[in-house]
Amino acid sequence: MNFISEFGKFSIFMVKVFSKPERIKLTFKELTEELNKLGIHSISIVVIISFFIGAVITLQTAYNISTPLVPTYLVGYLVRESMLLEFSSTIVSLILAGKIGSNIASEIGTMRITEQIDALELMGVNSASFLVAPKILAAMLISPVLYIFSVFIGIIGGVIAGHFGGVVNLDDFVNGLQYSLNTYYITYSVIKTIFFGFVITAIPAYYGYYVTGGALAVGKASTKAVVNSSIFVLLLNLILTQILLD
Amino acid sequence: MISLRNVYKSFGKNEVLKDISVDFEAGKTNLVIGRSGSGKTVLLKSIVSLYGVDSGSIKYVDQDITKMDFTAIRELRKEVGMLFQGGALFDSMTVLENIIFPLNFFSTMTKKEKVKRVDFCLDRVDLQGVDNLYPGELSGGMSKRVAIARAIALNPKYLFCDEPNSGLDPLTSIVIDKLISEITKEFNMTTIINTHDMNSVMEIGEKIVFISEGRKCWEGEKESIFTSDNEELNNFVFASELYKQIKNDKK
Numbered sequence: 001m002n003f004i005s006e007f008g009k010f011s012i013f014m015v016k017v018f019s020k021p022e023r024i025k026l027t028f029k030e031l032t033e034e035l036n037k038l039g040i041h042s043i044s045i046v047v048i049i050s051f052f053i054g055a056v057i058t059l060q061t062a063y064n065i066s067t068p069l070v071p072t073y074l075v076g077y078l079v080r081e082s083m084l085l086e087f088s089s090t091i092v093s094l095i096l097a098g099k100i101g102s103n104i105a106s107e108i109g110t111m112r113i114t115e116q117i118d119a120l121e122l123m124g125v126n127s128a129s130f131l132v133a134p135k136i137l138a139a140m141l142i143s144p145v146l147y148i149f150s151v152f153i154g155i156i157g158g159v160i161a162g163h164f165g166g167v168v169n170l171d172d173f174v175n176g177l178q179y180s181l182n183t184y185y186i187t188y189s190v191i192k193t194i195f196f197g198f199v200i201t202a203i204p205a206y207y208g209y210y211v212t213g214g215a216l217a218v219g220k221a222s223t224k225a226v227v228n229s230s231i232f233v234l235l236l237n238l239i240l241t242q243i244l245l246d
Numbered sequence: 247m248i249s250l251r252n253v254y255k256s257f258g259k260n261e262v263l264k265d266i267s268v269d270f271e272a273g274k275t276n277l278v279i280g281r282s283g284s285g286k287t288v289l290l291k292s293i294v295s296l297y298g299v300d301s302g303s304i305k306y307v308d309q310d311i312t313k314m315d316f317t318a319i320r321e322l323r324k325e326v327g328m329l330f331q332g333g334a335l336f337d338s339m340t341v342l343e344n345i346i347f348p349l350n351f352f353s354t355m356t357k358k359e360k361v362k363r364v365d366f367c368l369d370r371v372d373l374q375g376v377d378n379l380y381p382g383e384l385s386g387g388m389s390k391r392v393a394i395a396r397a398i399a400l401n402p403k404y405l406f407c408d409e410p411n412s413g414l415d416p417l418t419s420i421v422i423d424k425l426i427s428e429i430t431k432e433f434n435m436t437t438i439i440n441t442h443d444m445n446s447v448m449e450i451g452e453k454i455v456f457i458s459e460g461r462k463c464w465e466g467e468k469e470s471i472f473t474s475d476n477e478e479l480n481n482f483v484f485a486s487e488l489y490k491q492i493k494n495d496k497k
Contacts, residue, residue, distance in 0.1 A: 114337075
């Protein structure tokens with residue numbers, strides 16, 4: 001029952017968020033700022049995580065291939081498939097849910113308790129649309145870019161770890177990368193990241209927007225936002241995988 | 247003029263406003279006084295429709311805000327300026343950006359005209375050279391002045407101030423009070439100020455409304471406070487020895 005009423009409240013919030021903005025120019029300006037804040041500022045964490053995960057997948061795969069009957073180029077193939085299908089879309093989104101989600105929930109929550117949202121409403125501005133829509137749109141636009149970036153960095157991590165770890169030579173690794181590539185997997189993952197981009201911004205914005213109380217409430221909203229957006233990323237991952245790969 | 251008739255507002259089972267009927271006059275500094283938790287802020291936020299009321303009417307001249315749809319309320323709000331308790335300046339924007347913000351949304355001015363208007367508003371609140379500072383770099387008094395400048399940027403007909411003196415020293419409080427009073431006269435606005443500061447009442451109050459536990463208990467001119475026999479009002483106003491002394495002297 002609680003879930004249904006919460007979902008109803010969230011839907012009404014989304015209608016408010018995506019209602020026609022007062023000034024398209026100002027919304028566009030906010031959008032470019034959010035692209036910078038959510039996208040460019042997330043590149044470093046995506047690079048670090050993707051590089052090391054790519055490297056670790058390479059080493060783990062190579063060390064677990066104990067029989068000479070399995071060709072070593074499969075290491076490259078498995079790194080590519082892992083990054084392409086799951087890691088760069090789902091895991092990166094989960095990490096961003098923590099980084100971006102807590103940021104959005106606390107930013108909007110603080111604006112709520114310091115009456116900045118009331119001030120916007122009082123000026124006749126649709127606060128939900130002005131504050132939240134650019135964040136959601138920016139995340140949906142930048143997530144596929146971060147995904148592709150993550151895939152490349154992960155593969156580079158794999159190449160370097162394979163080469164310097166002495167577990168797979170460069171030629172074999174590259175052969176593996178080129179082996180049996182299904183380009184639909186890229187489309188499938190890009191679609192997933194667009195949905196994840198929505199989830200990791202809309203849910204935290206919702207929790208931040210309806211905060212009541214003080215600093216403690218903002219902290220709680222932030223935690224709730226990260227936990228729930230992570231759960232929804234995983235749930236959506238399951239649903240979209242079933243629909244898109246069926 | 248703003249007229250309230252039989253306004254009720256509750257949050258769940260907690261009835262915060264009970265049968266409030268009062269007229270706030272144009273061109274006057276109307277003060278709503280009362281103890282903390284008496285319902286002053288809820289009353290102010292109900293008047294601007296940030297809170298919907300349970301029953302009753304709130305008329306801006308002849309427009310009843312309780313019967314308006316969201317679009318009409320947003321139109322009306324363009325004629326409203328509000329000074330929030332903490333200032334409510336946007337943290338991520340400079341002073342200039344804060345004041346220019348409502349102009350960007352609702353005026354057809356050129357950029358040059360907007361900057362000129364910002365300079366005028368800052369000048370009016372006696373602040374110079376702060377355009378590029380962020381709210382975090384301002385003192386409490388400066389923040390309040392910037393918030394007033396932002397509130398008057400669009401030439402509002404109605405000005406609402408929620409505890410404008412909270413957190414300020416007595417001298418700065420007097421400066422802010424006088425500023426609000428001067429602006430009210432200059433632009434012939436209907437101004438409503440929430441306060442529990444008796445110095446403000448004595449300094450700038452023209453019409454005083456006293457509310458206690460969500461009910462309007464008394465209204466009148468500030469001079470009549472000293473002769474009123476309303477027990478609740480007397481308990482509130484003459485809580486301090488200083489005001490008891492003033493009352494005795496007046497007698």
